[in-house]
Amino acid sequence: MIPQLAQFERVVFFTGAGMSAESGVPTYRGQGGLWKHYDYERYACQTAFDRDPEGVWDFHNYRRELVGACRPHRGHDVIVAAEQQLSRVTVVTQNIDGMHQLAGSTGVTELHGSLWRVRCDRCGETQSGYDSPLADLHCGGCGGWWRPDIVWFGDMLNEAVVQSAVSQISQCDLLVAVGTSAVVYPAAQLPQLAAKGGAVLVEINPEPTPMSALYHHHLRGPASEMLLAMAEGLALPPA
Numbered sequence: 001m002i003p004q005l006a007q008f009e010r011v012v013f014f015t016g017a018g019m020s021a022e023s024g025v026p027t028y029r030g031q032g033g034l035w036k037h038y039d040y041e042r043y044a045c046q047t048a049f050d051r052d053p054e055g056v057w058d059f060h061n062y063r064r065e066l067v068g069a070c071r072p073h074r075g076h077d078v079i080v081a082a083e084q085q086l087s088r089v090t091v092v093t094q095n096i097d098g099m100h101q102l103a104g105s106t107g108v109t110e111l112h113g114s115l116w117r118v119r120c121d122r123c124g125e126t127q128s129g130y131d132s133p134l135a136d137l138h139c140g141g142c143g144g145w146w147r148p149d150i151v152w153f154g155d156m157l158n159e160a161v162v163q164s165a166v167s168q169i170s171q172c173d174l175l176v177a178v179g180t181s182a183v184v185y186p187a188a189q190l191p192q193l194a195a196k197g198g199a200v201l202v203e204i205n206p207e208p209t210p211m212s213a214l215y216h217h218h219l220r221g222p223a224s225e226m227l228l229a230m231a232e233g234l235a236l237p238p239a
């Protein structure tokens with residue numbers, strides 16, 4: 001039997017790139033995965049940025065254009081409806097694309113930062129905006145390079161963001177992991193906290209993952225269809 005969202009009070013959706021796949025945002029691994037075509041050592045780490053900031057920005061501006069043309073899907077609507085109609089629903093995401101917020105989710109914790117926020121590489125100032133692609137690559141205050149405020153390979157996650165995710169996940173009674181390969185740490189181990197807290201765990205993914213054994217229910221299909229299958233009793237906006 002498929003667990004229904006409306007039967008739970010404190011729900012966390014823990015999402016990865018597969019959540020945005022049906023919106024047209026490429027995943028990182030598997031068929032058509034971003035890291036198959038782009039070498040992260042050249043485009044997604046601080047050393048690459050120090051060596052060639054413009055080259056790294058070309059890649060991220062390309063991603064901004066790509067993501068800017070994408071729209072949320074029915075699965076995002078289900079998450080928004082759950083947030084609006086159940087008592088405590090949040091999203092903890094590894095995605096940097098802002099698709100949950102575009103759909104209308106407000107309680108979103110971004111573990112890996114945001115493609116739509118920049119941080120000054122010199123003074124640490126941050127700025128957000130849907131300016132796509134970013135035209136001025138330098139901080140207005142100190143003249144340092146803006147860098148995308150996302151967690152690149154080798155970067156530390158923001159401690160306050162991780163603590164917030166830990167607290168939400170430890171206290172939930174349902175955790176729904178959607179579209180993550182569960183191979184990137186420390187994010188991949190966060191769902192274990194929900195298991196420790198006695199929550200019901202659901203994995204939505206067409207493929208098994210190294211963390212599948214942790215989950216009580218496995219919904220093997222695309223995010224939109226599987227989330228709709230959990231949405232009995234929720235009022236959804238017209239399709």
Ligand code: OAD
Binds near residue numbers: 018027205206
């Ligand atoms: P991956 O690209 O590693 O995995 C995507 C997962 O989504 C795979 O397990 C697919 O089987 C699944 N999937 C594909 N289509 C789907 C669909 N329509 N519905 C549901 N699931 C689907 O993406 P992540 O696990 O998010 O980090 O990757 C984790 C991190 O690795 C990313 O945040 C990024 C990357 O390097 C940084 O950039 C720091």
